[in-house]
Amino acid sequence: MIWLITNTILSAVIVTSNYDLYYITKAVADPSHEIYYLVDETETKGTDFRPQDFHIRLINRADVFIHTGTFERKWLSQALWEATNPKILEGQQGHIDISKYIQLHNSSNCFILNKEYVRRTATVLSGLLRKLSPDFSEQFYEKRLSDFFAEVDRFFTDLSTFVSIIPPDSSIYSPCLKYFTDEFGIKYKLMIKKSDTEEFSYRAARDSSEIMKRIKSRLLITPYDIERSAEIGFISAEIPMIKIPTHLGKRFKDFQSIVAGITIIGDIPKAMNGTTGRRKPEPPKEEEMITQIPPERPRAEIQVYGYITSRYTSVVLRDRPSSTAAQAGRISGGQRVLILEKQNEWVKVTDGKNIGWLRSSVVNIEQNGMTQ
Amino acid sequence: MNSQKFLKYDIVNKKFKSLAKILFSTIIALLITSQNTKKAEAQDIRVSFLGNAFFFSFIGKNNLTGFSVRNLITRGEFGRGFFYAKGELDINPYNISLLTERIEEENSAMPEFLNSETPQDQGIIRIRETFVSTRGLPLIRLTLGRIFAKIGNSNSESFWERNFTERPLTIRRFFGYDGFLDEGFEFSFTPPLPWTLEIIGQIFDGSEKPWNSKGSADVVGLISIRNQFGDDRTNGGFGLFWSVGKNNTSQRLSLKGNSIVSDNNSEFFGGDAFFNFNPFFSVKIGYILGRIMRPTILDIEGGLFTEFSVRPIEFFRANIRPEIFGIPRNREEGGIMTSQPQVIELSISFDFIPVYFTKLRIQWTGNFGEKRLPQNIFYLQAMFNID
Numbered sequence: 001m002i003w004l005i006t007n008t009i010l011s012a013v014i015v016t017s018n019y020d021l022y023y024i025t026k027a028v029a030d031p032s033h034e035i036y037y038l039v040d041e042t043e044t045k046g047t048d049f050r051p052q053d054f055h056i057r058l059i060n061r062a063d064v065f066i067h068t069g070t071f072e073r074k075w076l077s078q079a080l081w082e083a084t085n086p087k088i089l090e091g092q093q094g095h096i097d098i099s100k101y102i103q104l105h106n107s108s109n110c111f112i113l114n115k116e117y118v119r120r121t122a123t124v125l126s127g128l129l130r131k132l133s134p135d136f137s138e139q140f141y142e143k144r145l146s147d148f149f150a151e152v153d154r155f156f157t158d159l160s161t162f163v164s165i166i167p168p169d170s171s172i173y174s175p176c177l178k179y180f181t182d183e184f185g186i187k188y189k190l191m192i193k194k195s196d197t198e199e200f201s202y203r204a205a206r207d208s209s210e211i212m213k214r215i216k217s218r219l220l221i222t223p224y225d226i227e228r229s230a231e232i233g234f235i236s237a238e239i240p241m242i243k244i245p246t247h248l249g250k251r252f253k254d255f256q257s258i259v260a261g262i263t264i265i266g267d268i269p270k271a272m273n274g275t276t277g278r279r280k281p282e283p284p285k286e287e288e289m290i291t292q293i294p295p296e297r298p299r300a301e302i303q304v305y306g307y308i309t310s311r312y313t314s315v316v317l318r319d320r321p322s323s324t325a326a327q328a329g330r331i332s333g334g335q336r337v338l339i340l341e342k343q344n345e346w347v348k349v350t351d352g353k354n355i356g357w358l359r360s361s362v363v364n365i366e367q368n369g370m371t372q
Numbered sequence: 373m374n375s376q377k378f379l380k381y382d383i384v385n386k387k388f389k390s391l392a393k394i395l396f397s398t399i400i401a402l403l404i405t406s407q408n409t410k411k412a413e414a415q416d417i418r419v420s421f422l423g424n425a426f427f428f429s430f431i432g433k434n435n436l437t438g439f440s441v442r443n444l445i446t447r448g449e450f451g452r453g454f455f456y457a458k459g460e461l462d463i464n465p466y467n468i469s470l471l472t473e474r475i476e477e478e479n480s481a482m483p484e485f486l487n488s489e490t491p492q493d494q495g496i497i498r499i500r501e502t503f504v505s506t507r508g509l510p511l512i513r514l515t516l517g518r519i520f521a522k523i524g525n526s527n528s529e530s531f532w533e534r535n536f537t538e539r540p541l542t543i544r545r546f547f548g549y550d551g552f553l554d555e556g557f558e559f560s561f562t563p564p565l566p567w568t569l570e571i572i573g574q575i576f577d578g579s580e581k582p583w584n585s586k587g588s589a590d591v592v593g594l595i596s597i598r599n600q601f602g603d604d605r606t607n608g609g610f611g612l613f614w615s616v617g618k619n620n621t622s623q624r625l626s627l628k629g630n631s632i633v634s635d636n637n638s639e640f641f642g643g644d645a646f647f648n649f650n651p652f653f654s655v656k657i658g659y660i661l662g663r664i665m666r667p668t669i670l671d672i673e674g675g676l677f678t679e680f681s682v683r684p685i686e687f688f689r690a691n692i693r694p695e696i697f698g699i700p701r702n703r704e705e706g707g708i709m710t711s712q713p714q715v716i717e718l719s720i721s722f723d724f725i726p727v728y729f730t731k732l733r734i735q736w737t738g739n740f741g742e743k744r745l746p747q748n749i750f751y752l753q754a755m756f757n758i759d
Contacts, residue, residue, distance in 0.1 A: 048728045053600040054607055057568050074759050077418060077451030078458075084562055086508040089453055090416070199727050326685055 012132045015058050017067035018046060019249040020112050021098065021121070025066060027148040028126040030136040042249030045225070046071035046109065047197045051079045059083040062094065063132070066125065069099025070109040096128060108196045110176035110223070110246040112258075114183045115156045122148050155255035160184065165268055166219060166242065171212055173222040173230075174198075176246050180221065189217040196223075205233025212239060219268060224252075224261060228328075228355060235338065236352040240266030265340050304339040306349070306365040308332070308358075317356025321346030328356030339365065416452045420759030421445070422532055445500065445530070447759075454508035460500035501528075501553065513560040521552035522572045522596040523613045524644035524658050526677070535681050535691040537735050537751045541717045542660050542675025542697055546640065554592070568600040568609070576617070592617030602648075610645035639663045654681045670704040673697070689723040698741075715741040721751075731755045 011032040016022045022037035029035065036058050039049040049071065051059070059065060059079055065088040067076065080089060087094040101124050102117040111117040122145060130141040163184045171190040172181060181188050192208045193200060200208075212220065220234060224245040234241055243263040245252045252258045308315055314332045318325040321343045331337060331351050340355070341348035347360045422445040449458045503517025520528035526540050528551065538544060539551055546552075556576035563569055574594040593616055600609035616639045642660035661674040675697040683689040698714030721735035735751040 045728075052604055052607065053568055053609070054602060054604045057600075060562065061564070073418065074420075077416065077449055077456065081451060081456040081505060081507045081513070084507070084509065084511055084513050084560075086510050089508055090451075091453060 012063040012129075013058075013061045014064045014066065014129070015062040017065075017072050018109070018247070020109070020247055021066050021068065021125075023248045023254070024118065024122050024148070025125055025129070027151070028122050028141070028144050029129045030133045030140065030144075032133065032135070033129070040249035040251075041247040042225070042245070042251035047074075049075075051075055055079070056082045059088065060085050062088050064088065064094045064096065064129070066096040066098065068109040068111075069097040070104060070107045093128075096125070098124070105178040106175040106195055108175040108178070110179050110196075112179075112248060112255075113159075113177070113244070113246060114179040115152060116183070117179065118152050119149060122152075151255060155259065156183070158256070158259040162242070162262060166221065167268075169217050170219040170221055171217040173220060173226060176223050177221050177244070180244060186221075188221070189215055192220075200227050200230040200233075202229040202233040205230040206237055209234055209237030209239050213237075224263070232350060232353065232355050235265060235340075235350055235355070238266065240264075240268050242268070263341060304365060306337055306339055306347075306363040308335045308337060308362060309364045310362040315358060315362055317349070317354055317358060319356060321348075321357045323359075325357070329354035331358075337363065339363070417448070417450050418759065419446070419448045420757070422447055422530060422757050422759075423755055451507060454506060455504070456507045457504045459502040462498040462500045464496055464498070500550075511562055511564065513558075513562075515558040515560070516556075518553065518555050519558055519574070521547075521554065521574060521576065521594055521613075521615065522558075522598065522611070523547075523552055523594070523615065523640070523642060523660065524611055525646065526644065526656070526658060527551045532731070532755055532757050535679060535689070535723065536693055536719050536721050537733065537737075537753055540658065540675070540677035540679075540693070541695045541715065542658070542677050545673070545675060545697055546660060546662050556592075568598070570596075570598045572596040572598070590617070604650060606649055608645070608647040610643060612643040613641070615640040638665050651683050651686070653683070655679065668705060672700060672702045672704075674699045674701070687725045689725070691719075691721045691723070693717075693719040693721075695719075713741050715739070729757050 011034065014025055014029065014033050014035045016025055016035070016037045017039065019037050019040045019042070022035060026035050038051065038055050038058065039046055056079060060083040062083075062085060086092070089095060090097075098111075098121055101120055102111055102114075104111075111121070126141055126145045130136070130138065133141075163186065166186060168187055169189050170186065171192060172178065172188045173191075174193040174196050175191065176196050177188075178191070180186070190208075190212060218240065220239050220241045222231070222234075222241055222243050224243050226243065231241075241264070243265065245258045245261040248254070248258070252261050308331055310333045314330040316330055317328040319328045320326075331349070331354055335351050337349040337351050339347050339349055342360070343357075345360050346357045347363055347365075348355070348357050349363065350356075423443055444463045446461045446463065447458070448460075450456070499518055501518060501520060503515050503519050505515040505517075506513055522528075523543075526534075527543055527547070529539075531537070538549065543551055554576040556574055559573045561571045563571075572595070574596070576592040576594070577590070594613060595615075596611060596613035598609065598611040600607065602608055616637050640660060640662050642658065644656065644658035646654065646656045648654040656679040657677070659674065659676045662671070664671045664673070675695065676699055677693065677695040679691065679693045681689060681691045695717045696714055697717070698712065701712045701714060703710050703712060717737060717739050719735060719737040721733055724732040726732070731754070733751065733753040733755070735749075735753065737749045737751070739749075
């Protein structure tokens with residue numbers, strides 16, 4: 001009762017466990033609420049996150065705590081104890097566990113790649129949060145929700161354009177991608193990792209590549225934050241990959257950034273009969289659309305090679321396209337490298353052993369095969 | 373022979389032998405229950421395994437080596453509504469020492485395995501932090517059980533969280549190698565402020581004897597204030613504490629013999645502060661002043677410890693810890709005050725973190741000022757944390 005009175009008078013403090021939930025909450029809640037998130041999964045792995053004092057303080061202030069019911073299990077019980085906040089204990093109205101409303105794939109929380117789950121989460125949150133806001137009408141909340149649905153629909157329409165290039169004999173890297181394959185009815189041949197938390201090495205990636213070749217799986221769909229060693233393993237085994245951002249965050253601030261962030265490495269085999277066995281047949285108009293790759297896609301860099309032209313014996317690779325970013329290895333001068341991505345004056349390259357970003361001025365790009 | 377330590381562990385073992393069995397069977401029962409109950413209920417129980425610290429040490433002065441599969445901490449926690457409970461069992465499965473001569477040190481500042489103690493002396497299973505607590509009371513928290521004293525962060529950090537193999541020298545000197553951990557009651561108050569302010573009161577059982585064999589309660593009281601500021605990137609804080617009591621933990625650890633205890637109170641006063649610039653840099657500083665009264669001796673000792681840690685890349689961290697014990701270090705005996713030499717200890721460690729649940733550490737610790745202690749100790753330590 002006190003909870004209800006307090007929150008119908010004052011604006012509520014809403015704390016979400018990750019940025020995905022923060023984004024959805026922000027979209028459907030009224031603007032009077034203070035909304036915070038604990039972890040940005042595009043920057044920090046959810047499984048690595050442990051709440052510090054700052055996060056406990058947020059949980060202490062929260063009127064509503066929303067979490068995915070996955071990576072939070074490791075610390076939630078203790079964090080709720082430290083926070084001494086009776087409003088958000090399990091069973092209270094202020095405690096919202098999204099996993100009760102969606103079906104999780106092996107404790108994976110990449111549900112933003114599944115339209116139904118995103119809509120369901122938004123609907124649940126909208127329904128719960130509107131109880132906190134007597135000043136805002138039902139119509140206001142309905143409008144917020146329908147605007148968000150429209151944004152989600154646009155996102156999945158854009159995403160569906162990529163599905164056309166995915167052959168039906170593809171493999172997925174981890175349960176995280178199952179949300180994506182389920183959404184688009186993609187039948188994958190192999191799921192390489194049993195769990196998102198499993199750490200994969202270069203050798204394990206090479207072994208998995210062998211299995212993929214044996215079962216004639218021609219493409220690997222991976223999350224954007226695939227381990228560096230595993231990525232190098234697959235590249236060196238010449239397995240084509242599609243890297244899909246699986247979370248929202250500072251790196252991918254909205255759904256459109258996720259579409260723009262999809263990266264293709266290697267030569268993607270053509271889809272069989274131009275279709276992927278979609279679960280939901282699209283109207284003819286959309287079928288036409290999916291044969292076209294959007295122009296903003298960074299496809300120009302696919303299968304482009306270059307040579308390191310630095311006057312130094314070796315050049316330093318960077319973790320990100322910035323001269324202040326952490327070092328990610330070295331490549332010797334004259335080495336032939338595969339160019340994976342291009343961003344302004346930086347290129348992401350690999351020699352099969354190292355992977356990282358270089359200034360494009362030290363790479364002489366081969367003209368053969370270059371489309372730009 | 374370090375009889376005081378043996379005495380301590382004997383007492384602990386007797387006191388908690390039955391409790392250990394209960395805790396162990398409770399954890400197993402909870403595990404089995406969690407498999408058979410509904411999903412939501414199983415999520416309330418968590419069991420994790422921390423550590424198995426594996427030491428190799430080479431002691432420069434004595435040219436001796438030690439090898440020890442140190443310990444495995446099994447941690448169980450249960451949270452449901454108003455109630456929260458946590459239990460930790462420290463299992464010491466094996467401890468081989470290749471020391472050819474025992475290193476005698478009476479005040480517990482030395483790691484146990486350097487004293488050539490055998491598992492029988494320590495007990496294979498020891499109870500660590502184990503308590504029941506409230507979760508549902510707004511702003512306050514009441515805790516009962518075996519808990520760490522809030523004398524700064526360095527006391528309660530597990531070896532997984534520390535940047536060095538052992539706790540700071542000052543804490544080891546005053547409260548023993550395992551820190552100030554005792555049976556007691558805690559009251560904590562956290563007012564709703566923009567920063568974290570926690571006011572803590574603790575009462576510990578200060579007696580050496582088991583509860584059922586002693587006539588009266590000997591208690592140790594502690595008041596502590598902790599402040600923390602900032603966000604997840606840049607944060608800092610400071611804390612102060614004052615502890616007073618008869619039969620204080622330090623006396624139990626530092627007195628030799630059986631039951632030579634003072635009727636006078638001993639006191640500890642201190643504080644610590646920290647600053648973190650995550651994940652790249654952190655610094656910690658702490659000071660504890662002890663006024664320890666024994667029947668004929670009064671010791672006034674203070675220790676200062678500082679830690680600097682740099683983590684330039686995700687999988688590597690370098691740490692340095694200069695410490696001075698003995699500011700001041702005075703002993704009054706029979707009306708005569710003497711000043712004793714300071715002990716300076718310097719530790720340098722490098723942590724390698726190949727994956728998030730394992731750590732490898734190389735550490736050098738140099739001890740200056742006390743000839744009886746080894747001058748150089750090298751550690752190689754491996755740890756894991758599975759939860």
